[in-house]
Amino acid sequence: MPGDEVPKPYVLSKNAPIAKKWESPLREVATVPPLEATAQEKERHRIYSLLLLSLMRRYFNGNRNGPRGVYPWRTGQREDDGRYAGGDYLGHNIGALAVDGSGDVIDFDFNHNQIFNSSAEHAEARLIRRVFSLTQIYDDWQTRKPTDPPRSKGYSTILSDVTVYTSLESCAQCSGVMALGQVGQVVYLQRDPGTYHIGNIMWNLTAREAGGGEKAQIKATAPRPIPGSEIDLPYFDELNELYRAYYQAVRTKPFHEWKGKKDKTGALTAFLCTDDALGVFERARKEFAGLTKAKLTYPKYRPKKPGAKTNQEVLAVAERFLQYAAEVGRRGTPHNL
Numbered sequence: 001m002p003g004d005e006v007p008k009p010y011v012l013s014k015n016a017p018i019a020k021k022w023e024s025p026l027r028e029v030a031t032v033p034p035l036e037a038t039a040q041e042k043e044r045h046r047i048y049s050l051l052l053l054s055l056m057r058r059y060f061n062g063n064r065n066g067p068r069g070v071y072p073w074r075t076g077q078r079e080d081d082g083r084y085a086g087g088d089y090l091g092h093n094i095g096a097l098a099v100d101g102s103g104d105v106i107d108f109d110f111n112h113n114q115i116f117n118s119s120a121e122h123a124e125a126r127l128i129r130r131v132f133s134l135t136q137i138y139d140d141w142q143t144r145k146p147t148d149p150p151r152s153k154g155y156s157t158i159l160s161d162v163t164v165y166t167s168l169e170s171c172a173q174c175s176g177v178m179a180l181g182q183v184g185q186v187v188y189l190q191r192d193p194g195t196y197h198i199g200n201i202m203w204n205l206t207a208r209e210a211g212g213g214e215k216a217q218i219k220a221t222a223p224r225p226i227p228g229s230e231i232d233l234p235y236f237d238e239l240n241e242l243y244r245a246y247y248q249a250v251r252t253k254p255f256h257e258w259k260g261k262k263d264k265t266g267a268l269t270a271f272l273c274t275d276d277a278l279g280v281f282e283r284a285r286k287e288f289a290g291l292t293k294a295k296l297t298y299p300k301y302r303p304k305k306p307g308a309k310t311n312q313e314v315l316a317v318a319e320r321f322l323q324y325a326a327e328v329g330r331r332g333t334p335h336n337l
């Protein structure tokens, strides 16, 4: 009976990762095992995460529905003339940062959906496209693993040593662009239920064990998604909980009121305009501003990579980058450090 045929994966080898996962329950395919990062590595990830959250604060704009009307969740952002701080809304409060293999920040970008009137101008996708462009003209970023073939032989490995930090869990588009770029890993600072765990699923469906014995390691085409909870970043749980509370309360306390109409959207991008979200970004900014090398637990830690910077050097890089991005740069422009 044709209807009784069990579908099989379209693969050329039974060892293909998707073939091995074909009978697995979805919860397994959608779950990535814990990172098992060392305390030294976690501290390093947190420095970049705090830099990104500081950039979120610097470029924050809550005027998703314009500067007028009443935003019950934004009382702290109201100015003396009754309008709300922020001016023109270019896109959502979602940003991303790319870091090379030695620890230098390559660039950052933001969501620009509004200004392009598009639902696809996401921070990570915009960032990856620009980093590809930047690495064509400036060659000193350590974007590739030393063992990779010469650059002229393949754009697919140009970004293999790059880590992306993104303020929000990546969607299918951005996970796809990062997978095409073969970005090594992506650290995200808040969950997005709207992405249906696609980053995790892609990692699982491309992950295979390489090598054997003690040297065995997992290699995947898609970047490994790392939630902020795994690098001990408290703002991760805070943002997740605050969004959950917003989602439950927005029916009785609308996001926006204008000319008798109430916008009760539970969209995550609306939550990211609230005083609650801004408060988290502001506290992270203060933490980063108060961070000194004396406060680092592992200032001398250096990954085992040629030319890699120590954690205290990484902190200096991150501070310089924030100064540039906040004072000289603009939201979504290439940097010139």
Ligand SMILES: [Zn+2]
Pocket: 122, 123, 124, 125, 170, 171, 172, 173, 174, 175
């Ligand atoms: Zn996206």
